Amino acid sequence: MKKIILLGAPGSGKGTLAEGLTARYRIPQISTGDILRQNIADGTELGKKAKGYMEKGELVPDALVLDLIADRLAKPDAREGYMLDGFPRTIAQAEALDKTLAESGSKIDLVVYLNTPKDELVRRIAGRRLCEVCGKSYNVNNKEFAPSVDGRCDVCGGKLIQRPDDTEAVAENRIDVYNEQTLPLVEYYRKAGTLTELDGMGPVAEKLDEMGKLIEA
Ligand code: ADP
Numbered sequence: 001m002k003k004i005i006l007l008g009a010p011g012s013g014k015g016t017l018a019e020g021l022t023a024r025y026r027i028p029q030i031s032t033g034d035i036l037r038q039n040i041a042d043g044t045e046l047g048k049k050a051k052g053y054m055e056k057g058e059l060v061p062d063a064l065v066l067d068l069i070a071d072r073l074a075k076p077d078a079r080e081g082y083m084l085d086g087f088p089r090t091i092a093q094a095e096a097l098d099k100t101l102a103e104s105g106s107k108i109d110l111v112v113y114l115n116t117p118k119d120e121l122v123r124r125i126a127g128r129r130l131c132e133v134c135g136k137s138y139n140v141n142n143k144e145f146a147p148s149v150d151g152r153c154d155v156c157g158g159k160l161i162q163r164p165d166d167t168e169a170v171a172e173n174r175i176d177v178y179n180e181q182t183l184p185l186v187e188y189y190r191k192a193g194t195l196t197e198l199d200g201m202g203p204v205a206e207k208l209d210e211m212g213k214l215i216e217a
């Protein structure tokens with residue numbers, strides 16, 4: 001099993017691909033965004049600290065995210081490999097991850113960079129809806145992912161809602177923050193020799209196949 005990072009802007013499809021791939025390869029998907037949202041829903045101290053940043057589309061401070069990821073990577077299911085989705089997001093996070101891995105004689109095997117044009121990112125984010133009940137994700141701007149009944153979950157009939165940071169204004173800010181703080185990671189991992197770039201456009205099934213080949217290589 002491999003230690004994999006999915007790198008890409010908000011809306012580039014990281015979450016969707018990670019879901020498909022972790023099901024196929026039985027690798028745990030580790031999404032810092034999901035873990036933070038769970039903490040907000042549970043009303044934990046971490047959740048209370050993270051909420052304000054997330055609502056504005058800013059990054060949660062490195063120290064908080066690094067604590068959270070250290071806990072998650074220490075769980076038994078992460079020993080052999082995992083797919084990181086939404087982490088690292090800053091050079092400091094990447095350096096901390098490399099250091100932690102090096103201490104146990106390990107390293108990142110593969111970084112997949114999904115390169116997607118900005119207008120497509122905004123379109124995808126603004127169209128994203130989530131089932132309030134079961135969490136399933138839809139997209140009203142994409143036929144492939146639209147719900148069969150407007151505003152209702154196909155699986156459980158739950159109401160579809162928009163994530164507070166998926167409004168167009170906050171999405172624009174998230175993309176700016178990404179370009180400033182996360183995009184430098186492309187060079188970081190290119191230099192490390194672990195980076196593979198994929199075109200973020202095109203059908204999900206095609207992306208899953210392309211990524212599958214990289215994982216199996
Ligand atoms: P997306 O990739 O669609 O932007 P995520 O669910 O990965 O969404 O992240 C949502 C928000 O959670 C981010 O805008 C940020 O505030 C916070 N977050 C998630 N991961 C990190 C991280 N590694 N470092 C700092 N903040 C993070």
Ligand code: ZN
Binds near residue numbers: 153155157
């Ligand atoms: Zn549902």
